[in-house]
Amino acid sequence: MKTDEQxxxxxxxxxxEHAVSVQGVTxxxxxxxxxxxxxxxxxxxxxxxxxxxxxxxxxxSTFAKCLNRIIPEFEDGDFHGAxxxxxxxxxxxxxxxxxxxxxxxxxxxxSQLFSTNVAHEVAFAMEQVxxxxxxxxxxxxxxxxxxxxxxxxxxxxMSLSGGEKQRLAIASVLALRPSVIVLDEPxxxxxxxxxxxxxxxxxKLRGQGLSLIVIEHxxxxxxxxxxxxxxxxxxxxxxxxxxxxxxxxxxxTACGVRPPGLGRALELLGIDAQPKSVEQxxxxxxxxxxxxxxxxxxxxxxxxxxxxQKAADNAIAGPAFIEIENLSYxxxxxxxxxxxxxxxxxxxxxxxxVGQNGSGKTTLAKHVVGLLHPATGRIMIDGKDPTQMxxxxxxxxxxxxxxxxxxxxxxxxxxxxxxxxxxNFGLDADEIRRRCDExxxxxxxQNERQSDPFLLxxxxxxxxxxxxxxxxxxxxxxLDEPxxGLDHREQLRMMGLxxxxxxxxxxxxxxxxxxxxxxxxxxxxxLMRKGAKIFDGGVREFFMQEELLRSSSxxxxxxxxxxxxFGTLALTTDEFVGxxxxxx
Amino acid sequence: MPIYLYIDRGTFxxxxxxxxxxxxxxxxxxxxxxxxxxxxxxxxGLVMLWIAQLTDSWPNFYRLRWLFAILVFTTTIAWMVFYxxxxxxxxxxxxxxxxxxLVFGLGRxxxxxxxxxxxxxxxxxxxxxxxxxxxxxxxxxxRVSFAISLSxxxxxxxxxxxxxxxxxxxxxxxxxxxxxxxxxxxxxxxxVIPVFMGALRKANNMAMALEARGFGYIHEPTTFIExxxxxxxxxxxxxxxxxxxxxxxxxxxxxxxxGPLK
Numbered sequence: 078m079k080t081d082e083q084x085x086x087x088x089x090x091x092x093x094e095h096a097v098s099v100q101g102v103t104x105x106x107x108x109x110x111x112x113x114x115x116x117x118x119x120x121x122x123x124x125x126x127x128x129x130x131x132x133x134x135x136x137x138s139t140f141a142k143c144l145n146r147i148i149p150e151f152e153d154g155d156f157h158g159a160x161x162x163x164x165x166x167x168x169x170x171x172x173x174x175x176x177x178x179x180x181x182x183x184x185x186x187x188s189q190l191f192s193t194n195v196a197h198e199v200a201f202a203m204e205q206v207x208x209x210x211x212x213x214x215x216x217x218x219x220x221x222x223x224x225x226x227x228x229x230x231x232x233x234x235m236s237l238s239g240g241e242k243q244r245l246a247i248a249s250v251l252a253l254r255p256s257v258i259v260l261d262e263p264x265x266x267x268x269x270x271x272x273x274x275x276x277x278x279x280x281k282l283r284g285q286g287l288s289l290i291v292i293e294h295x296x297x298x299x300x301x302x303x304x305x306x307x308x309x310x311x312x313x314x315x316x317x318x319x320x321x322x323x324x325x326x327x328x329x330t331a332c333g334v335r336p337p338g339l340g341r342a343l344e345l346l347g348i349d350a351q352p353k354s355v356e357q358x359x360x361x362x363x364x365x366x367x368x369x370x371x372x373x374x375x376x377x378x379x380x381x382x383x384x385x386q387k388a389a390d391n392a393i394a395g396p397a398f399i400e401i402e403n404l405s406y407x408x409x410x411x412x413x414x415x416x417x418x419x420x421x422x423x424x425x426x427x428x429x430x431v432g433q434n435g436s437g438k439t440t441l442a443k444h445v446v447g448l449l450h451p452a453t454g455r456i457m458i459d460g461k462d463p464t465q466m467x468x469x470x471x472x473x474x475x476x477x478x479x480x481x482x483x484x485x486x487x488x489x490x491x492x493x494x495x496x497x498x499x500x501n502f503g504l505d506a507d508e509i510r511r512r513c514d515e516x517x518x519x520x521x522x523q524n525e526r527q528s529d530p531f532l533l534x535x536x537x538x539x540x541x542x543x544x545x546x547x548x549x550x551x552x553x554x555x556l557d558e559p560x561x562g563l564d565h566r567e568q569l570r571m572m573g574l575x576x577x578x579x580x581x582x583x584x585x586x587x588x589x590x591x592x593x594x595x596x597x598x599x600x601x602x603x604l605m606r607k608g609a610k611i612f613d614g615g616v617r618e619f620f621m622q623e624e625l626l627r628s629s630s631x632x633x634x635x636x637x638x639x640x641x642x643f644g645t646l647a648l649t650t651d652e653f654v655g656x657x658x659x660x661x
Numbered sequence: 662m663p664i665y666l667y668i669d670r671g672t673f674x675x676x677x678x679x680x681x682x683x684x685x686x687x688x689x690x691x692x693x694x695x696x697x698x699x700x701x702x703x704x705x706g707l708v709m710l711w712i713a714q715l716t717d718s719w720p721n722f723y724r725l726r727w728l729f730a731i732l733v734f735t736t737t738i739a740w741m742v743f744y745x746x747x748x749x750x751x752x753x754x755x756x757x758x759x760x761x762x763l764v765f766g767l768g769r770x771x772x773x774x775x776x777x778x779x780x781x782x783x784x785x786x787x788x789x790x791x792x793x794x795x796x797x798x799x800x801x802x803x804r805v806s807f808a809i810s811l812s813x814x815x816x817x818x819x820x821x822x823x824x825x826x827x828x829x830x831x832x833x834x835x836x837x838x839x840x841x842x843x844x845x846x847x848x849x850x851x852x853v854i855p856v857f858m859g860a861l862r863k864a865n866n867m868a869m870a871l872e873a874r875g876f877g878y879i880h881e882p883t884t885f886i887e888x889x890x891x892x893x894x895x896x897x898x899x900x901x902x903x904x905x906x907x908x909x910x911x912x913x914x915x916x917x918x919x920g921p922l923k
């Protein structure tokens with residue numbers, strides 16, 4: 078049996094060869110007023126890893142789809158330019174003809190698994206190209222071993238976690254031994270553990286000399302790349318090694334890319350360096366600011382949170398609004414998904430609920446809005462029992478924004494979509510108009526009133542979903558993964574909106590996997606694991622629990638990790654820089 | 662909660678050749694089609710219950726218990742409105758409650774329930790790869806057989822998505838239960854549109870992913886899994902031929918009709 082090292086040895090890696098050559102590619106979608114890609118030229122050497130970044134709509138996915146001719150085969154539009162893979166032009170090839178040359182892994186992992194058995198899933202692509210059964214047999218196990226799924230051969234892919242499903246998708250691509258693998262935002266829908274699994278695998282494949290093109294929003298994850306290509310409005314804005322590209326923080330910000338927190342901190346401290354890790358950042362800061370050295374890693378246990386920060390963490394804005402006592406729940410015939418939960422949420426609070434997929438976060442939220450009723454225990458909303466209220470009545474108290482905004486959008490115009498809720502409550506036309514104006518203004522969509530909701534960007538649709546429940550003037554807003562699939566600019570806009578709503582007195586509960594959102598916006602964190610609440614406290618206190626974070630596969634933001642190396646705990650880059658300058 | 666019906670067990674039914682499984686579904690449908698009489702429908706119903714017990718498929722029947730009950734109940738009631746034969750037993754406006762209409766309605770209800778049960782048994786014991794293979798062996802082109810079997814995989818996903826959408830609209834104060842029957846159907850527009858849009862998006866994503874994995878590279882792909890024909894397959898095939906013939910004879914001789922109950 079082959080080992081995972083051997084699987085890629087079959088892929089001939091000659092670094093002098095071009096794995097991919099893209100020359101002057103321009104593509105305009107049918108009906109679009111400007112090209113999605115403009116004269117993009119790029120050469121990837123064999124064995125190179127390229128990270129592609131940019132805002133939503135910058136052309137990243139369009140670029141990826143050109144590499145195996147999904148564009149122009151699947152999308153109507155105007156295509157110019159030339160692409161060759163391993164020296165061969167792909168101009169007259171079909172998408173399926175390119176399967177053995179270009180492996181493609183998509184963001185939506187549910188849509189790329191077709192079988193009821195892991196081994197068969199890996200075999201699927203080999204069957205399609207007519208491979209003999211004996212050869213398939215030889216390739217399946219090495220591919221599964223390469224992605225760490227040994228022992229999973231007989232499992233149903235649907236029973237795997239998100240990270241495992243994505244690794245399986247990569248295994249099925251690896252089995253064909255293509256000369257280049259393209260991963261289009263492969264971790265967007267994954268929890269932190271799934272993300273870590275996939276990026277660990279990408280690093281391993283990169284180490285084995287595979288040619289990789291990885292599209293990703295998070296710059297920290299692409300530090301190991303050979304090159305970073307930043308796209309902006311379909312054009313290449315930057316192309317170079319991570320140390321060069323990530324140092325251009327203004328350009329990255331202008332392109333809607335979040336600069337790595339460590340690099341930004343060093344820039345603000347006047348240090349010219351692009352650290353590849355927290356450890357490196359620590360060393361260069363100590364060299365530049367010797368006076369901050371001396372605190373040790375262990376001293377974190379003794380470090381004291383400044384009183385002012387502690388007071389802000391523990392601020393309670395008002396009386397208890399939601400009271401949950403001893404709540405347990407199981408879906409029919411299944412194990413317990415909520416186990417004896419006690420929780421109070423105060424009016425005006427900003428709470429983040431975190432935990433791995435399947436830990437019970439969404440089930441808990443569905444209880445609060447009355448979509449599920451407790452098997453045992455009880456919930457009170459402002460002293461009222463939601464089991465005695467219809468979900469529509471609960472909506473006036475607590476509104477819930479689903480993770481996918483497309484789960485509710487149906488109207489022909491943005492205004493009609495927002496007016497849908499108030500119409501259901503029988504409000505008069507003037508009141509509906511007034512509320513729609515207010516809600517659209519709050520989410521910044523006042524100029525899109527007559528637009529077709531389906532033509533808005535993902536970030537705009539997400540804000541529309543918020544407006545369509547905000548219009549009911551709830552006292553609490555629960556947002557399930559409000560930033561998933563958004564670029565950095567859209568994330569900031571979305572979270573700015575959420576913070577403004579909180580400041581206006583609406584209690585906010587966000588369910589999220591994103592550490593920096595928790596650090597920068599929330600005031601309190603609830604951590605869930607296997608249906609149980611295992612932490613409930615201030616954000617700073619949460620990020621101090623190193624062992625707890627590790628065992629829950631939740632990471633602190635890098636800047637927080639760096640500050641811990643100095644024996645303090647900063648939640649944001651500005652806070653850390655302020656601390657260093659204060660000490661020196 | 663699992664959204665698919667396949668139950669992974671090693672029973673002899675699970676191990677049957679895919680062609681025999683597809684053929685068994687056809688024979689079940691064939692047999693149920695020819696007879697109307699509830700008594701004549703009983704034996705094949707018992708065969709299905711026996712297979713459900715053998716294959717450990719009860720969890721799927723339990724999940725769909727309300728659908729079975731609604732099918733039998735509403736069909737029986739509906740035929741008491743439209744099937745106006747036999748001496749009236751009880752005078753109820755609109756309804757024609759006679760022994761004949763009751764038996765006919767019940768027969769139709771059981772028929773539908775048995776068609777559903779046959780499908781549940783098939784999906785409880787057949788993987789989509791086997792379904793594709795079985796159809797291919799019955800001379801259905803690969804693209805068509807793959808599309809048919811894949812659609813069975815997609816339906817539960819769409820149902821799952823529809824449930825989420827219903828929840829999202831209810832939370833915006835929408836009441837799906839207002840008005841008469843037509844109004845209630847019309848009120849599902851806020852669900853149908855997002856489901857439809859989501860289905861289009863998913864189908865598009867899936868089509869891209871399929872071709873990116875080489876779907877269409879050659880006309881008849883090779884198969885990774887071997888499906889040898891065993892003695893159990895031959896025995897099952899013979900049994901199914903017998904069952905299909907028996908039910909056709911029930912029709913042919915008139916035993917399977919409602920008539921004798923007059």
